[in-house]
Amino acid sequence: MRRVSIATILLFSTSLFAQEDFSQCVAQLTEKAKIQGIAQSTINQTLAKAQQRKRVINLDRSQPEFLSTFEDYYSKRVNTWRIEKGQALYAKHRIFLDELTKQYGVPGQYLIAFWGLETNYGGYKGKIPTIDALTTLACEPRRKTFFTNELMTMLEVIESNELDVQTLLGSWAGAMGHTQFMPSTYKGYAIDGDGDNKVDLFHSEKDALASAAHFLHQLGWQAGFRWGREISLPDGFDYALAGRKLTKPLSFWRQLGVTSVYGQPVADIDLDSSVVIPSGYQGPIFMAYPNFHIIMRWNNSQSYAIAVGKLADQIAGAPGLVTQFPDAPPISITQVEKLQRQLQVLGYGVKHIDGIIGSGTRTAIRAFQQDNGLVADGFAHPEVFEALNAIYQKQKS
Ligand code: CA
Numbered sequence: 001m002r003r004v005s006i007a008t009i010l011l012f013s014t015s016l017f018a019q020e021d022f023s024q025c026v027a028q029l030t031e032k033a034k035i036q037g038i039a040q041s042t043i044n045q046t047l048a049k050a051q052q053r054k055r056v057i058n059l060d061r062s063q064p065e066f067l068s069t070f071e072d073y074y075s076k077r078v079n080t081w082r083i084e085k086g087q088a089l090y091a092k093h094r095i096f097l098d099e100l101t102k103q104y105g106v107p108g109q110y111l112i113a114f115w116g117l118e119t120n121y122g123g124y125k126g127k128i129p130t131i132d133a134l135t136t137l138a139c140e141p142r143r144k145t146f147f148t149n150e151l152m153t154m155l156e157v158i159e160s161n162e163l164d165v166q167t168l169l170g171s172w173a174g175a176m177g178h179t180q181f182m183p184s185t186y187k188g189y190a191i192d193g194d195g196d197n198k199v200d201l202f203h204s205e206k207d208a209l210a211s212a213a214h215f216l217h218q219l220g221w222q223a224g225f226r227w228g229r230e231i232s233l234p235d236g237f238d239y240a241l242a243g244r245k246l247t248k249p250l251s252f253w254r255q256l257g258v259t260s261v262y263g264q265p266v267a268d269i270d271l272d273s274s275v276v277i278p279s280g281y282q283g284p285i286f287m288a289y290p291n292f293h294i295i296m297r298w299n300n301s302q303s304y305a306i307a308v309g310k311l312a313d314q315i316a317g318a319p320g321l322v323t324q325f326p327d328a329p330p331i332s333i334t335q336v337e338k339l340q341r342q343l344q345v346l347g348y349g350v351k352h353i354d355g356i357i358g359s360g361t362r363t364a365i366r367a368f369q370q371d372n373g374l375v376a377d378g379f380a381h382p383e384v385f386e387a388l389n390a391i392y393q394k395q396k397s
Contacts, residue, residue, distance in 0.1 A: 018052075019052070021139070022052040022136075022139055025138070025139035026047055026050055026135060026139070029047055029135065029138060029139075029148065029151065030043055030047045030048075032148070032152065033047060033152060033155055036152055036155075036156075038152075038155045038156070038159060039159060042155055042158060042159045043155075045158075045165045046131045046155055046158065046165055047131070047135065047155075049131070049165075050131050050132055050135040050136075051129075051132050051135075051136075052132075052135070052136050052139065053128060053129075053132050053133060053136045053172070055128070055172065056128065056132070056133050056136040056137060056172045056173075057136060057140060059172045059173075060137065060140065060142065060172070060173070061142075064333070065332060065333060066330045066331065066332050066333065067330070067331045067332075067333065067336065067357065069279060069328075069330065069331075070278035070279040070283070070303050070306075070325075071279055071283070071325040072330075073303040073307070074278075074303065074306065074307055074310075075325075077117055077307045077311070078307050078310050078311050078314070078320070082116050082117075082120070082311065083311065083314045083315060085116065085120075085121055086109075086112045086113065086116045086121070086311065086314075086315040087315050087317075089112055089115075089116075089121055090108060090109055090112045090315050090316070093108070093112070093205070093206075093209065094108065096193075096206060096209065097111060097112070097209065100193075100209060100210060100213040101213075103213070104213040104214060104216065104217035104221070105217060105221055105222075105223025105224070106212075106213045106216045106217060106221050106223070107312070107316070109312040109313070109315040109316040110216070110227075110308065110312040111209050111212045111213055112209075112312070112315055113308050113309075113311040113312035113315060114179060114212050114298070114308060115178055115179060115208065115209065115212065116311060116315075117304070117307055117308060117311065118175075118178070118179050118180040119177075119178055119179070119180060121178075122178045122205065122208075125169060125170060125176070125177060125178065125180075125202070126169055126170040126171040126172070126175070126176075126180075127169050128169060128170060128171065128172050129168065129169060130154065130168040130169060130170045130174060130176050131151075131154070131165060131168065133170065133171070133172055133173065133174050134147055134150055134151040134154055134174045134183070135151060137173070137174065138150075138151045147174065149184070150174055150182055150183045150184060151183070153183040153184050153186070153187050154174075154183035154186070156187060157183060157186050157187050157199075161198045161199050161200060162198060163198075163200060163202065167202060167203070168202055169202075176201060176202065177200075177201030177202045177208060178201055178202075178205060178208030179201060179208045179211060179212050181201055181211070181215075185215065186199070186201060186211075189211060189214055189215040189218055190207070190211035190214075190215070191207070191210050191211050191214045192207055192210070193206035193207040193208070193209060193210025193211065194206040194207055199211070215298070216294060216298070219294045219297045219298070220290075220294055221291055221294050222289075222290050222291055222294075225271070225289055225290065225291055226289060226291065226309070227288070227289060227291045227292050227295060227305065227308065227309035227312070228273075228276070228286050228287050228288040228289050228291075228292045228305075228306075228309055229260060229261075229286065229287055230260070230261040230284055230285070230286055230321060230322055230323065231258055231259065231260055231261055231266065231275070231285055231286060231287045232258070232259050232260070232261050232263065232285070233257075233258060233275070233281075233285060234256060234257030234258065234259075237256070237257075237258075239277070239281070239366060239375075239376050239377040239378060240366065240376075241256075241275060242274075242275045242276070242277045242377070242378075243274065243275070243276070243277075243359075244274045244276050244288050244292065244293070244296075244302060245274070246274055246275075247272040247273060247274045248272075248273065248274070249269070249270045249271065249272070249273070250266050250267055250268070250269050250270070250271045250273045250287070251267075251268050251269060251270060253266055253273060253275065253287065254266045254267070254268050258275070258287070261284075261322040261323065262322070266287060271289060271290070272289070272290050273287050273288060273289050274287070274288050274292075275287060275288075276288045276292075276302060276306070277377060277379075278302060278303060278306060279325060279326065279379070280326060280328075280377050280379035280381055281375045281377040281379070282326035282381075283323060283324075283325050283326050284321045284322070284323040284325070285323070286306060288305070292305050292309065293305075295308050295309065326381075328381065328382060329382070331380060333355035333356075334355070335380075335385070336355045336356065336357060336361075336380065337353050337354070337355045339361075339365075339380060339384075339385065339388060340352075340353045340354070340355075340361060340364075341353055342388050342389070342392045343361070343364045343365070343368060343388070345392065345395075346368070346388075346391065346392065346395065348364040348365075348367055348368055349363075349364055349367075350364045357380060362378035362379075363378065365378045365379065365380060365384060366378040368384070368387075368388065369384065372387050372391070374387065
């Protein structure tokens with residue numbers, strides 16, 4: 001009995017302290033907002049009502065157990081439903097989209113694709129009150145400075161667009177509206193698309209589409225060019241040349257024998273391009289053009305960029321991926337750590353045992369593959385685990 005009650009008191013007091021910390025933090029944020037010229041009426045609508053959301057903290061702290069594979073990512077996002085819905089919306093908004101393309105150079109199917117990937121075309125914009133999410137994260141030590149700035153920016157956005165704070169819902173990490181912009185992107189790049197002189201990414205589809213076009217244009221979208229395409233590599237391709245950071249003129253790849261996935265040589269032009277391999281040599285492989293990197297500045301994920309590109313293509317009527325995904329089981333973080341440790345012991349120069357397959361681990365895997373007659377693409381295929389295990393055990397005994 002006694003033990004239970006002490007535990008209860010401890011628990012209770014911990015949450016009380018946390019609550020007090022949060023109130024103190026909000027008081028500091030309110031001071032800061034006042035200094036930055038935010039009106040009292042805005043503060044009353046926002047910070048004065050802000051609540052700490054435990055769910056936001058839990059999601060911010062959660063760590064994945066398995067590496068998410070490109071196949072998982074892709075097949076969840078570029079699916080029949082999203083393609084067909086996208087085609088319908090592309091048709092519905094066509095006149096408006098064509099105007100945006102004329103003005104900003106971004107084809108309409110891409111704008112629809114971003115919208116589809118971010119929120120299922122507005123079907124899921126998130127359910128967490130934006131001010132609560134931003135305030136909670138601004139009061140967490142992990143990314144305090146970043147989220148304090150985002151929160152202050154959001155207060156400005158609310159004030160200048162007279163947004164109704166109660167209807168502002170978004171993701172747990174503060175991304176908002178149809179296109180899930182963060183406050184700084186909202187303030188810096190969002191524009192009015194429907195002509196009511198307010199920029200409302202929460203409720204106006206036209207504001208969201210116009211803002212996406214304007215944002216991509218400002219990021220440097222190259223009008224008249226694609227994002228990339230699915231390709232085939234010639235036999236004996238040197239996989240050390242793969243990776244989006246190594247750009248070469250398209251003509252360079254053509255000389256090496258790189259073709260479209262349908263077998264035509266890639267164009268003989270001087271366009272910066274790189275070979276992107278998201279799921280190993282057996283899976284689909286892509287050529288990435290400059291617009292691929294623009295998409296990654298919207299969301300810094302290679303898988304995202306491929307998904308946007310392919311969804312856009314398919315919304316505009318192009319076929320889906322030609323190459324099937326390899327049949328491979330999911331890989332756990334623990335398995336990767338073991339692989340890294342084994343590579344390290346065998347002298348393949350893995351620096352950090354962190355369960356993440358970064359460029360260092362890829363290089364080590366590639367060297368191991370080369371030494372053992374495997375296709376040296378730097379991926380942790382089942383055949384790599386098997387060979388590595390066998391050699392490691394032999395060395396140990
Ligand atoms: Ca508007």
